[in-house]
Amino acid sequence: MGSVTTKKHANGLEYVDIDTALCKARIFLQGAQIDFFQPVGQQPLLWVSEADDYQAGNGIRGGIPVCWPWFGMSDTPDWPQHGFARTRLWSLESVVMNNDAVDLRFTLAISDEDRLYWPHDTKVEMLFNLSDTLKVTLKNTNHADYPVSLTQALHTYFPIADIQQLKARGFNDSQYIEFGQGPYTQPSDEVLFDRETDRVYTQLSPMQTLHTPNGVIEVGRENSHSAVLWNPWIEKSQRLSRFNADDYKTMVCLEAANVLEDKVTLAPGESHELITTIAWQK
Numbered sequence: 001m002g003s004v005t006t007k008k009h010a011n012g013l014e015y016v017d018i019d020t021a022l023c024k025a026r027i028f029l030q031g032a033q034i035d036f037f038q039p040v041g042q043q044p045l046l047w048v049s050e051a052d053d054y055q056a057g058n059g060i061r062g063g064i065p066v067c068w069p070w071f072g073m074s075d076t077p078d079w080p081q082h083g084f085a086r087t088r089l090w091s092l093e094s095v096v097m098n099n100d101a102v103d104l105r106f107t108l109a110i111s112d113e114d115r116l117y118w119p120h121d122t123k124v125e126m127l128f129n130l131s132d133t134l135k136v137t138l139k140n141t142n143h144a145d146y147p148v149s150l151t152q153a154l155h156t157y158f159p160i161a162d163i164q165q166l167k168a169r170g171f172n173d174s175q176y177i178e179f180g181q182g183p184y185t186q187p188s189d190e191v192l193f194d195r196e197t198d199r200v201y202t203q204l205s206p207m208q209t210l211h212t213p214n215g216v217i218e219v220g221r222e223n224s225h226s227a228v229l230w231n232p233w234i235e236k237s238q239r240l241s242r243f244n245a246d247d248y249k250t251m252v253c254l255e256a257a258n259v260l261e262d263k264v265t266l267a268p269g270e271s272h273e274l275i276t277t278i279a280w281q282k
Helices: 233-237
Strands: 003-008 014-019 023-028 033-039 091-098 101-107 122-130 134-142 148-150 152-154 157-159 167-169 175-178 181-185 197-202 207-212 215-222 226-231 251-258 264-266 271-280
Touching: 003 091, 014 101, 023 122, 033 134, 033 271, 134 152, 134 264, 152 271, 157 207, 207 251, 215 251, 251 271, 264 271
Parallel strands: none
Antiparallel strands: 003 014, 014 023, 023 033, 091 101, 101 122, 122 134, 134 271, 148 264, 152 251, 157 251, 167 207, 175 181, 175 197, 197 226, 207 215, 215 271, 226 251
């Protein structure tokens, strides 16, 4: 059946350790952030910078940080980039084991301090289904008596061994904005990397693949027509916190998102689930 136990990192952060016949994983209560997932007999599917020191108050530079309830910079000066959910403590509400698969549910209570940013009566949950595939769901429910809008992303870091050998595929017939310019039409199904890449895609099909020296990673999305493709390359890597200067060579981010015209607007009583599914291609 496996085990699900709560442990503490050397730097003090609490996490949930998952060890089953199908996978090993680790999810931190801070940010409800998974930083490790490895199907049995295969390579890990998530990347974390060795420069990250797992300090309270900092989102981990790797795994899947949660961008909520806004993606990118807020319209209000000095508000935190990518929202506040990734640096707050979430609560583990339930663990359900079904054969060798595990389901975990986390919720975030909005503090009085954070109601400055988010005064709406909504419920936000992170749901993890762990087997030989990783399925992550960011669920929003509107309990207010008026519509509520938000943007969000599951900011997934992937290990790709060599950025110059990476081929990202599944981008046909999409458009993207990059560095505030565009929209541009994607010229082909395939994206190669030889410079800083920071693209916000729209009208994107629900499945992409990352062709790496270690195999092909399948990245699926549900209830999302937008995604972010990011590699900081050389110059920006030198400015990033908790990130080594050469880390850009071994990672890429491909993020399930609801951004731009794909933002979420919830009617009273309505729920929405942003889902990403990640697996090694068989």
